[in-house]
Amino acid sequence: MTAASNGFSVIGKPLAKPDAVSKVTGRAVYADDMLPARTLHCRILRSPHPHARITSIDTSAARRMPGVVAVITGADLPIKFGILPVTQDERALEHEKVRYVGDPIAAVAATEEEIAASACDAISVEYEVLEPVMSIDEALAETKDERIQDYGGPNNIHKLVALEFGDVDGGFDKADHTREDVFFFQGNTHLPMEQHSAIATYVDEKVTLWSSTQVVHYVHRALAKVLEMPMNRIRVIGAAHGGGFGGKTDPFAHEIIVCKLAMLTGRPVKCTLTREEVFYAHRGRHPVLMWVRTGVTRDGRITAMHFRSALDGGAYGSYGVASTFYTGALQTVTYDIPAYRFEGCRVFTNKPPCGPKRGHGTPQPRFAIELHLEKIAHEIGIDPVDMKRRNFVKPMTRTVNWLRVTSCGLEECTDRVMKASGFQGREKKPGHGMGFAISSYLSGAGTAIYWNDMPHSEVQIKVDRGGVTVYCGAMDIGQGSDAVLAAVVAEELGLQPKDVRLVTADTDTTPIDLGSYSSRVTFMAGNAAVEAGRKMRAMLVEAAAAKMGRDASDVRVGDGRIGDFSFEEASILAEARYGTLTSAGSYKPPKIAGPYKGSGVGPSPAYSYSACVVDLDADARTGLVHVNKVWIAHDVGRAINPLLVEGQVEGSIYMGLGEALMEEQTFRKGLHKWPSMLEYKSPTFLDMPDVETFIVETVDPEGPYGAKEAGQGPLLPVIPAVSSAVFDALGVWVDEIPVTPEKVIEALRRKEKGEPARFGPSRFPAIPYPECIKVEPPPKKEVDLAASAAI
Amino acid sequence: MKNEVARRVDRQVVALQVNGERTELLLPVHKTLLEVLREDMQLTGTKHGCELGECGTCTVLVDGKPELSCLVLPLQVEGRAITTVEGLAAGSELHPLQQAFAELGAAQCGYCTPGILLASKSLLETNQHPTRDEIREALAGNLCRCTGYVKILDAVELAAERML
Numbered sequence: 021m022t023a024a025s026n027g028f029s030v031i032g033k034p035l036a037k038p039d040a041v042s043k044v045t046g047r048a049v050y051a052d053d054m055l056p057a058r059t060l061h062c063r064i065l066r067s068p069h070p071h072a073r074i075t076s077i078d079t080s081a082a083r084r085m086p087g088v089v090a091v092i093t094g095a096d097l098p099i100k101f102g103i104l105p106v107t108q109d110e111r112a113l114e115h116e117k118v119r120y121v122g123d124p125i126a127a128v129a130a131t132e133e134e135i136a137a138s139a140c141d142a143i144s145v146e147y148e149v150l151e152p153v154m155s156i157d158e159a160l161a162e163t164k165d166e167r168i169q170d171y172g173g174p175n176n177i178h179k180l181v182a183l184e185f186g187d188v189d190g191g192f193d194k195a196d197h198t199r200e201d202v203f204f205f206q207g208n209t210h211l212p213m214e215q216h217s218a219i220a221t222y223v224d225e226k227v228t229l230w231s232s233t234q235v236v237h238y239v240h241r242a243l244a245k246v247l248e249m250p251m252n253r254i255r256v257i258g259a260a261h262g263g264g265f266g267g268k269t270d271p272f273a274h275e276i277i278v279c280k281l282a283m284l285t286g287r288p289v290k291c292t293l294t295r296e297e298v299f300y301a302h303r304g305r306h307p308v309l310m311w312v313r314t315g316v317t318r319d320g321r322i323t324a325m326h327f328r329s330a331l332d333g334g335a336y337g338s339y340g341v342a343s344t345f346y347t348g349a350l351q352t353v354t355y356d357i358p359a360y361r362f363e364g365c366r367v368f369t370n371k372p373p374c375g376p377k378r379g380h381g382t383p384q385p386r387f388a389i390e391l392h393l394e395k396i397a398h399e400i401g402i403d404p405v406d407m408k409r410r411n412f413v414k415p416m417t418r419t420v421n422w423l424r425v426t427s428c429g430l431e432e433c434t435d436r437v438m439k440a441s442g443f444q445g446r447e448k449k450p451g452h453g454m455g456f457a458i459s460s461y462l463s464g465a466g467t468a469i470y471w472n473d474m475p476h477s478e479v480q481i482k483v484d485r486g487g488v489t490v491y492c493g494a495m496d497i498g499q500g501s502d503a504v505l506a507a508v509v510a511e512e513l514g515l516q517p518k519d520v521r522l523v524t525a526d527t528d529t530t531p532i533d534l535g536s537y538s539s540r541v542t543f544m545a546g547n548a549a550v551e552a553g554r555k556m557r558a559m560l561v562e563a564a565a566a567k568m569g570r571d572a573s574d575v576r577v578g579d580g581r582i583g584d585f586s587f588e589e590a591s592i593l594a595e596a597r598y599g600t601l602t603s604a605g606s607y608k609p610p611k612i613a614g615p616y617k618g619s620g621v622g623p624s625p626a627y628s629y630s631a632c633v634v635d636l637d638a639d640a641r642t643g644l645v646h647v648n649k650v651w652i653a654h655d656v657g658r659a660i661n662p663l664l665v666e667g668q669v670e671g672s673i674y675m676g677l678g679e680a681l682m683e684e685q686t687f688r689k690g691l692h693k694w695p696s697m698l699e700y701k702s703p704t705f706l707d708m709p710d711v712e713t714f715i716v717e718t719v720d721p722e723g724p725y726g727a728k729e730a731g732q733g734p735l736l737p738v739i740p741a742v743s744s745a746v747f748d749a750l751g752v753w754v755d756e757i758p759v760t761p762e763k764v765i766e767a768l769r770r771k772e773k774g775e776p777a778r779f780g781p782s783r784f785p786a787i788p789y790p791e792c793i794k795v796e797p798p799p800k801k802e803v804d805l806a807a808s809a810a811i
Numbered sequence: 812m813k814n815e816v817a818r819r820v821d822r823q824v825v826a827l828q829v830n831g832e833r834t835e836l837l838l839p840v841h842k843t844l845l846e847v848l849r850e851d852m853q854l855t856g857t858k859h860g861c862e863l864g865e866c867g868t869c870t871v872l873v874d875g876k877p878e879l880s881c882l883v884l885p886l887q888v889e890g891r892a893i894t895t896v897e898g899l900a901a902g903s904e905l906h907p908l909q910q911a912f913a914e915l916g917a918a919q920c921g922y923c924t925p926g927i928l929l930a931s932k933s934l935l936e937t938n939q940h941p942t943r944d945e946i947r948e949a950l951a952g953n954l955c956r957c958t959g960y961v962k963i964l965d966a967v968e969l970a971a972e973r974m975l
Contacts, residue, residue: 036914211956671956
């Protein structure tokens with residue numbers, strides 16, 4: 021294959037994924053597909069109460085049932101774990117207190133799944149039922165029985181954050197116009213097609229776990245802690261993955277339980293959650309109530325912003341502290357906000373814990389600030405697109421909260437969707453509307469979840485008689501991280517991706533990668549692969565040059581050849597010269613966090629940018645919204661594989677539309693209102709509009725070949741663009757997600773009665789935020805990349 | 812979240828014709844076709860998303876028509892031609908639908924893919940030139956959370972073109 025117009029031979033080509041054939045033939049092995057000889061099946065007894073003390077657990081009847089091999093309770097796994105070091109508040113099995121319907125209490129391993137389920141029914145648990153706390157308001161109020169968790173506070177507050185950057189009061193003084201708004205974003209869940217599943221074996225005093233997880237490393241850490249075993253006796257392997265979207269990023273109870281049961285029984289033990297259990301396992305989008313006040317000059321320039329959030333966290337910490345910071349961190353990465361105050365609060369409630377879902381903590385504030393700025397534009401009589409553009413951040417600048425922006429394609433993204441959609445010249449027709457919004461997202465978090473100074477991603481390459489194997493801990497969850505690794509190494513070695521074998525997501529055989537979350541894999545594993553690839557290439561080139569009697573710089577690499585030799589011949593020369601041919605590369609993000617507590621959430625080595633226009637029809641009689649088309653432009657830095665980038669963008673739009681219009685994770689008396697795939701509405705083939713995707717390439721100075729993320733950012737602008745388009749169509753604001761027909765109709769009814777033409781929350785509660793930590797903005801706005809070498 | 816109590820299990824010999832191969836199995840009468848394919852026949856290409864007939868993931872073909880294998884008992888389909896994803900390719904040569912899905916990135920996590928491939932195969936057998944809306948209609952019972960459906964529609968169209 022000859023070099024493409026971009027100068028690369030693999031990078032930038034729309035190639036099929038390395039695992040495409042195994043996926044379309046049914047040969048990919050997902051965790052639940054595994055059934056080694058003598059496998060026992062595990063089921064988990066879960067709490068029927070949202071909040072209760074456990075007074076006794078009697079498993080004797082279950083243990084007597086034929087086919088039951090082991091029964092365990094919290095006494096067998098008493099050590100607490102949790103994804104964040106500061107919130108180690110979960111137990112694999114709870115024996116003291118349950119905090120949501122679905123909290124695991126006991127587990128059974130039996131010869132058949134049905135027997136395990138019946139044995140769970142035979143376990144008798146006595147409870148002292150406590151008053152449940154089911155909303156943000158209840159969590160802020162005086163505790164009735166007892167607090168859900170024994171940390172945090174006052175009452176059921178988990179976390180309070182208060183930060184101020186620059187002179188906010190002075191900024192508001194300078195404003196010609198200020199406005200306040202309140203928004204609410206209902207929680208929703210990931211709904212992966214594959215239910216969580218894990219299977220463990222215990223052989224030669226070593227535990228091996230295959231799991232549907234996004235992060236083998238974090239599961240590995242949690243297992244070592246709870247099982248009290250050194251990490252070198254535990255192996256975690258990522259099975260083929262049936263969809264994550266953030267929902268399989270925490271270590272889960274069932275993963276720990278099957279390991280414990282495998283150790284007790286000496287047999288493989290498998291646990292696959294039912295769909296109902298998946299709804300309760302959750303860790304999805306936080307419901308967030310938001311208040312925002314912004315000051316602007318007469319010509320629409322932002323002078324100051326004050327943003328408050330209140331997150332309904334559910335019963336445990338999960339990623340919640342990070343989620344809380346994320347509701348405040350990225351506002352400044354799209355708009356140049358010279359002074360910014362953020363006050364955030366997460367509360368505990370007796371519901372399944374919330375955590376990270378695609379966009380982690382940022383779709384909610386993105387929805388709020390996009391609509392809020394649009395309302396300001398309408399009030400001061402400036403076109404909302406023009407006003408937003410006036411405030412766009414510029415490339416190579418530092419934000420007031422110290423976030424480093426490098427490449428930034430906001431202008432170009434906006435130009436592309438404006439031109440294609442005809443947004444600004446659109447004809448106004450009642451019932452038809454168009455909406456516009458922008459967004460930004462991280463290409464991986466700049467700091468690790470647990471503090472350490474090690475690389476975030478590592479890649480090893482082995483070349484052996486012409487065969488190339490790449491080892492990396494990255495977990496392909498369908499997004500194509502394996503394709504990125506194969507493309508990068510193939511590019512560097514002058515091969516094609518099919519020439520490269522991959523070994524990934526196995527804690528025994530692959531070096532670390534922190535996993536598929538935070539949109540980090542292309543950027544971080546990609547950079548590690550570039551480094552490892554270049555080192556290997558140098559050895560092959562040196563060996564070939566020596567044989568050719570030429571200078572290394574004269575040796576051309578490409579088309580499966582190294583200079584005068586085939587790749588295989590060159591690898592034999594190199595192996596003869598150097599011995600075993602291995603190379604390694606690693607990636608550590610630059611140290612760019614600001615000098616304040618809480619600065620670890622928000623920094624990323626690069627931010628992606630998106631702009632989106634949604635075209636829809638909204639029916640004033642029924643409130644039904646039908647999306648006709650979505651235009652989206654996404655600044656991915658460089659598309660390593662444009663086919664996969666498009667796939668990520670299209671999937672993000674789909675998921676954004678689901679959240680915008682129908683998906684809700686809500687509860688009645690502690691029970692999920694619709695824990696089934698029929699009743700939890702998600703978009704079908706019939707609901708998905710046509711999509712026009714524009715890939716914008718700004719070539720980031722630090723990304724691998726300039727690449728940034730694509731998996732999460734494009735979801736973010738879709739949601740506000742939908743609500744904005746509904747306003748365009750019907751003249752009413754729906755300030756609450758999802759935009760359901762009931763809310764549209766209610767807003768229209770209020771408009772008719774002469775009340776404010778909106779549906780949404782009317783107030784933001786009084787929250788005992790501490791005094792703001794005042795942070796000086798960075799001394800200069802321009803970014804200096806000298807500290808970090810560009811690739 | 813109560814489970815059924817343990818009960819006596821009736822078993823019966825059932826002869827199933829799957830992907831052209833006839834197999835006799837002694838099966839508990841209440842076991843679904845989905846469970847039998849996956850657990851008794853090791854045909855794990857057929858996936859499950861809900862086991863309640865809601866998501867389309869477990870779709871197989873019975874005499875060429877899509878059926879949700881989680882709602883079918885083996886006794887109901889005895890002697891009928893059952894096709895699973897393992898029966899789509901001719902040896903190692905992919906079916907045009909499989910080829911198109913692989914080429915166009917229509918399978919991301921790949922978990923819904925077997926069911927969608929089979930529903931698409933059934934569509935193309937009765938309608939060789941489906942419009943995009945007809946494809947949408949035919950696949951409306953199959954959920955996918957990764958792709959936004961766009962690349963799947965593209966792939967079915969490409970396969971239809973190639974199969975003419």
